Amino acid sequence: MKKRSDLTAPILSAIFMGLGQIIVLKQYIKGILLALIEVLVLLNTGTIAKAIEGLITLGEPKPHLPVAQRDNSTFMMLDGLIAVVVVIIVAIIYLYNILDARKTAKIYLKTGILPSRKNGLSAIGEKAFAYFALSPAFVMLAFFVVIPLVFAILIAFTNYSAPNHIPPNNTIDWVGFETFREMLSLKQYSQGFARTAIWTFVWALLSTTTCYFGGMFLALALLDKKIKIAGVFRTIFILPYAIPGMISLFMWAILLNGQFGPITRAFRELGIISWLQKTGILQKDIIPWLSDPLLAKIMLILVNLWLGFPYFMLMITGIMTSMRQDIFEAALIDGASKFQQFKYITFPLLMYQTMPLFIMSFSYNMNNFAGVYFLTNGNPPDTITTQSFAGTTDTLITWMYKLTLDQRLYNKASVVALIMFLVVAPFALYNFAQTKSFKEGEL
Amino acid sequence: MKKALTVVRYFFVYLMLIILSFIVLYPIAFTISGAFNKGKSLFQMNVLPIPSNPTTEHFTELFTKTNYLNWYKNSFIIAVCNMLMTTVLVMITAYIFSRYRFALKKPMLMSFLILQMFPSTIGMIAIYVILNRFGLTDNLFGLILVYTAGNIPYNTWLLKGYFDTIPKSIDEAAKVDGAGNLTTFFRIILPNTLPMVAFLAVTSFTQPWMDFILPRFILRSDKNKTLAVGLFEMINGRSNDNFTQFAAGALLIAVPFVILFVINQKYLVRIMSAGAVKE
Incomplete structure (x- = not known):
């Protein structure tokens, strides 16, 4: 174990989230949580990709279908945005996961002590509690403050307007700087x-x-x-x-x-x-x-x-x-x-x-x-x-x-x-x- | 000579104060007299704010012929829920930011500061789409969620600043004595910051009463209208033929607000000057 360089853990974590924490650093709870996040994301890859694709195409006009079954561009845009936000959050967690593995591995190499499990647990508990308690506020902020702001900016680059481009009857399209012009x-x-x-x-x-x-x-x-x-x-x-x-x-x-x-x-x-x-x-x-x-x-x-x-x-x-x-x-x-x-x-x-x-x-x-x-x-x-x-x-x-x-x-x-x-x-x-x-x- | 000058000066100061008082009081008196004036139109009103043939029929009509009570109820529900949700959420968030150490704390606080600069009206189209996606348009709860979310960034900063003024050594001492996080919060932090928490509760209660754009945009049906929207529709473009009823409706909202403000005058002065740069 001691001969391994301090890069083993971060590399393992880069391959699969939490792997370095579990195998090298024996931080089981943290590692399993991180791995679970990656599993969840991998399972939903299809949904995420589809939502992002919807954000790009904004749907096809299907005038032969009843209104309820047509592509709703604004909903597709919203779903796509939510997917992008999820991807960004996962990316941040992924980066954190690598950096954390590197930091802990360095300490381990220097001192030769694995992060004490008891200490680790209570520290994780404190941090987990903080994130847990902040999550309602953050979810609300994301949905009603951050996403609306981004959405508003994006709409300026579409043709979303009465009378011809109002979902769900019609779709809307990206038009670049046309509205500005x-x-x-x-x-x-x-x-x-x-x-x-x-x-x-x-x-x-x-x-x-x-x-x-x-x-x-x-x-x-x-x-x-x-x-x-x-x-x-x-x-x-x-x-x-x-x-x-x-x-x-x-x-x-x-x-x-x-x-x-x-x-x-x-x-x-x-x-x-x-x-x-x-x-x-x-x-x-x-x-x-x-x-x-x-x-x-x-x-x-x-x-x-x-x-x-x-x-x-x-x-x-x-x-x-x-x-x-x-x-x-x-x-x-x-x-x-x-x-x-x-x-x-x-x-x-x-x-x-x-x-x-x-x-x-x-x-x-x-x-x-x-x-x-x-x-x-x-x-x-x-x-x-x-x-x-x-x-x-x-x-x-x-x-x-x-x-x-x-x-x-x-x-x-x-x-x-x-x-x-x-x-x-x-x-x-x-x-x-x-x-x-x-x-x-x-x- | 100098004394005479002082007398003249104070004469003018008093004269000015009296004229200004008249300018401040006249519109208020005119509306009050309108609420009790017989007839419906502005044209029938006296120029001097004295009602001719005083009557209370506009108040009874307000309750029997319009949805006024229903609007009042809706606004009240929104105000109470907004107060409870804002106060609880902001208290938790501010406490965590004040007392815990965790990754990304600084960027999170920074983003709060930046977010509180945007008026929520910029994103109103998107807010509508989002609520529509979750089936929350034309729903009081949807509006409450939007208000509460908008209140988080600024008020978290405000309250965090107050929580920070309580020395951490006090809660460390409490923890040594075996108090948990919750006990520390309710026994030590909360009692010491109660005035500020109360201020937060009052402002989030008064905030939705006269907000117009969001309820107008989100709540489409008549049964979900708020006071602001209802009153707007009562008077907009019809100021000549519906004035007295509007005046009665306005009076019933304004009176509780005026009482609240006048009683808390001294307190207000202190809170408002809190934002100034200290010497």
Whole structure:
């Protein structure tokens, strides 16, 4: 035994999983488990190969068969993906199996002691328990987070769309970059795309900064000790945060109704509308709060401010109350005015501390579906991009929603999703790099 | 002179606070008065939020003529199941990551961090296909599975961070005294992190109430509708002729939320500033 080089075990394990562990290293339980996995995989080779083949072909159209018996391309794609994931996991286990055999064999050669069976067992028990306890979470993540993401990317390269390519009636096919090419060359899509992407960015930037500074302003105003009943005001200002956002947005859509809404009527009764009609700014007896492209955008930002400032107000109140007070006392002794205190101490400190939250809020607003959809529905439309279903106030996410649910153009929706991801990823990565665990390298 | 200036300044501060309070309160008051206003249309409402001919008929109609109660029930079931499953799964996962050593732990944690950056809407077509494959479309349980899975990455990080703050020496001591893994978890880890676990439970309970895209996409039949979808259909495109009933329905959702938030104000302030960079 001793003369064998430390390569025997890993080579045996490479030939058949677990073999090295069983024969050379006497790790029976581990070896048998590994061997069992290989047996299972070998027994199912046919199924796996067929699923992967399905992923490549996506099925043949069989119009003569009843619908239930035709090839369902989306299911084939899904099964194929699951098979690929299984293959990858098995490959990782296979690699682990070889590396583990090599490591244990090295230790054995150096010390001449086989891994004690008792120790080995309890260590295996600990590890096995860890994997066992993690498995429900991992299975769920695989099915509802990881596979959907990959699936979404793949759909962008197919013709999965209404009316001619919707399983189970018809099959879908791989079309490469055709959908991308189409969206770039058709004017209604390329224009809709450019406008939506720019507006998404502007919307995220403006809605985050207005809420941030609005919230900061109120937090600081209410922390002034000379303000009486600050608590009452603060409770009032929390209300927009407490009411579910969707309800508030519907409420505002109603308030801003251009004809019957109470705000329009108040303007009318005050004579503002007739005055605006005289000066020629308004043509009709209505105010197009949500039906004029520019005014609708302004209203979106303002309503979002109404909904969003309490979050930053609460957050900054929390940070301010836990800030060290000695700097402020020192500044006071040095004769700094209130404004100087704010400019040189409070503001830089707050900016530094809230930067990650600001970025987080920015990337949240990029994907803020409710804030746009429930107030304007993406409307008003314009003449060219109406054929691509993108309204003037649509953001990427609401556009994607319309393409998916209303139009069933899944391939185009996936292209939008892909680009959306490319836009959001840098911010997400920046935030990731900022996290404490990443910086300290501990995880 | 200086004193006069201060008085003027505070006058303006108060004036601004009062105007802002009005802007915050007006839409809320208008909706409340709408819920009690006679008639159906927006046109019949007073501009000032005072109901004319107050009535509670919209509430009775909500319960007798619409499926409101059924929507409420569905949303409640989803919320409770999501809370239980998320809390249990995340607690287990976070505990394992915090206390056990095993191969591939680091790559797993990294992938969690990356996964929590993607909004689940990107994969919604695939989620539909997957649920369809397992016969779980138009099924509350399917939606709950999707919510719970989406909650795992971020919340595992959150809770793992909290579990890490409890020194490992304490559970080693407990193990020396003969406590098993389960006892250590329930007697030592859980009591010490209860506030954070409670926060997780509350957020996963409130999360599904007003979520719209996924239920709209997954739950197709009328009997499985959630509150968000039901309310949307009640008001979308019909704001003029169905306003008062919507207002009544909205009020019944908003009231519990407002009470919950106002009571927990102080707690909220602390949790929210937790994400800031420490000095």
